[in-house]
Amino acid sequence: MTASVSAPQPTRGKLASSVSAEQLTEITELFQNRRLGYSLDSPFYTDPAVFALDMQAIFGTHWLFATSVAEIPEPGDYVTVDYGPYSLIILRTDDGGVNVLHNVCRHRGARVLTEASGSTGNLVCGYHSWTYSPEGELIHASTPGETKFDKNCFALKRAHGQIRAGLIFVCLAQEPPTDFDQVAEIFEPYLAPHDISRTKVAYQQNIIEEANWKLVMENNRECYHCDGHPELACSLFPTWGLSDESVPTHLEEVWKRNKQAQASLEERCRRYGIPFKVVEELDTRIAGIRISRESLDGDGESFSPDGHRLSKKLLGDLRDFRLGRCSMHLQPNSWFHFQSDHIITFAVFPINEHQTLVRTTWLVADDALEGEDYDLETLTHTWKQTNLQDKAFVELCQKGAASPVYEPGPYMLSEYQVEAFLNWYTQRVLEHLA
Numbered sequence: 001m002t003a004s005v006s007a008p009q010p011t012r013g014k015l016a017s018s019v020s021a022e023q024l025t026e027i028t029e030l031f032q033n034r035r036l037g038y039s040l041d042s043p044f045y046t047d048p049a050v051f052a053l054d055m056q057a058i059f060g061t062h063w064l065f066a067t068s069v070a071e072i073p074e075p076g077d078y079v080t081v082d083y084g085p086y087s088l089i090i091l092r093t094d095d096g097g098v099n100v101l102h103n104v105c106r107h108r109g110a111r112v113l114t115e116a117s118g119s120t121g122n123l124v125c126g127y128h129s130w131t132y133s134p135e136g137e138l139i140h141a142s143t144p145g146e147t148k149f150d151k152n153c154f155a156l157k158r159a160h161g162q163i164r165a166g167l168i169f170v171c172l173a174q175e176p177p178t179d180f181d182q183v184a185e186i187f188e189p190y191l192a193p194h195d196i197s198r199t200k201v202a203y204q205q206n207i208i209e210e211a212n213w214k215l216v217m218e219n220n221r222e223c224y225h226c227d228g229h230p231e232l233a234c235s236l237f238p239t240w241g242l243s244d245e246s247v248p249t250h251l252e253e254v255w256k257r258n259k260q261a262q263a264s265l266e267e268r269c270r271r272y273g274i275p276f277k278v279v280e281e282l283d284t285r286i287a288g289i290r291i292s293r294e295s296l297d298g299d300g301e302s303f304s305p306d307g308h309r310l311s312k313k314l315l316g317d318l319r320d321f322r323l324g325r326c327s328m329h330l331q332p333n334s335w336f337h338f339q340s341d342h343i344i345t346f347a348v349f350p351i352n353e354h355q356t357l358v359r360t361t362w363l364v365a366d367d368a369l370e371g372e373d374y375d376l377e378t379l380t381h382t383w384k385q386t387n388l389q390d391k392a393f394v395e396l397c398q399k400g401a402a403s404p405v406y407e408p409g410p411y412m413l414s415e416y417q418v419e420a421f422l423n424w425y426t427q428r429v430l431e432h433l434a
């Protein structure tokens with residue numbers, strides 16, 4: 001898929017104005033003293049100063065998942081997304097790429113675009129009508145009587161953007177980490193057969209969770225709590241994250257069924273030349289990733305009560321519905337499930353230290369007809385319910401983290417990916433502080 005990288009333009013770090021030197025020393029010690037194998041200390045989840053640091057060291061520095069080409073298929077289509085204090089316009093260009101612009105007017109700072117999505121030619125600020133081109137240049141400003149005003153000095157600030165396998169990533173850093181290219185080369189062969197460019201949005205769910213963004217991510221990275229997901233457990237084997245050594249007695253039957261289903265899935269993948277092997281580099285590189293193709297229970301096709309397909313139209317050039325789920329985890333803010341009949345993307349947008357927007361988007365083949373090829377309620381039921389259950393779980397943890405008696409608790413073996421997420425997070429912040 002086309003890759004388009006916007007011209008770099010720095011955004012000034014604001015940590016110095018939001019965190020005092022004394023706070024920074026305390027926070028650095030907090031990171032240095034983190035107890036391995038345990039959940040984080042309370043301030044990581046509750047302290048606005050840690051959140052400010054997260055925004056700079058994590059969200060201001062790394063490649064972030066934002067949206068996909070299915071959401072902005074045509075030139076001029078845009079979405080606006082917020083990561084904490086940063087607001088971005090992601091605009092599809094005539095050549096199939098993306099422009100990523102800071103949604104901050106260069107006159108007096110108003111949000112230029114106020115809708116979550118839409119289609120536009122030039123970008124007009126609603127306050128005093130300064131008008132910008134899709135590239136962000138200031139092309140019109142009413143300047144009666146002004147003699148020294150130079151429009152060329154007031155373009156919208158730009159961030160980096162690129163499209164990989166139909167997914168759109170942004171980076172706010174002046175110089176983005178370069179290992180993302182290697183990671184994209186890892187995931188593109190897994191995702192390409194599903195061809196996002198030939199999908200459309202069937203539904204999008206936005207949930208605000210009353211919890212720190214890290215609790216949202218931690219919760220996603222384990223299935224120790226999957227007994228709390230009755231709808232999901234019909235198709236997703238609840239043995240995810242377990243091994244021969246760690247599978248509990250009550251799951252032995254399911255474990256055997258899972259292994260058989262996985263062997264059969266891998267045989268089909270070999271036949272079609274579709275990659276399936278686990279690549280897991282969650283805390284061993286800057287752009288942490290886990291990707292795999294794993295079997296689903298029942299018919300092995302999709303996230304339904306019996307594992308049967310939820311849309312009658314296959315995606316891309318796929319020729320078989322029984323392809324399980326290709327699941328990808330990316331640090332710091334996303335995860336994905338690619339089935340033969342639909343794709344689900346999950347993006348996490350921190351709001352503040354105790355609130356997070358979780359955006360879930362269901363994509364189906366662009367020629368699939370609602371009511372004929374898929375029923376919207378049935379398509380979205382499992383993950384809508386699962387998301388609401390997860391929201392409740394992480395909100396309980398946020399409440400607990402704020403309690404004076406909270407202390408970090410131990411992760412179980414099956415929660416190793418939670419530990420990997422926190423390893424990645426603390427390494428990246430400490431490197432930033434250094």
Ligand code: FES
Pocket residue numbers: 105106107108109110125126127128129130
């Ligand atoms: S703040 Fe945008 S035109 Fe004045």
Ligand SMILES: [Fe+2]
Pocket residue numbers: 219220225226229386390
């Ligand atoms: Fe969950």
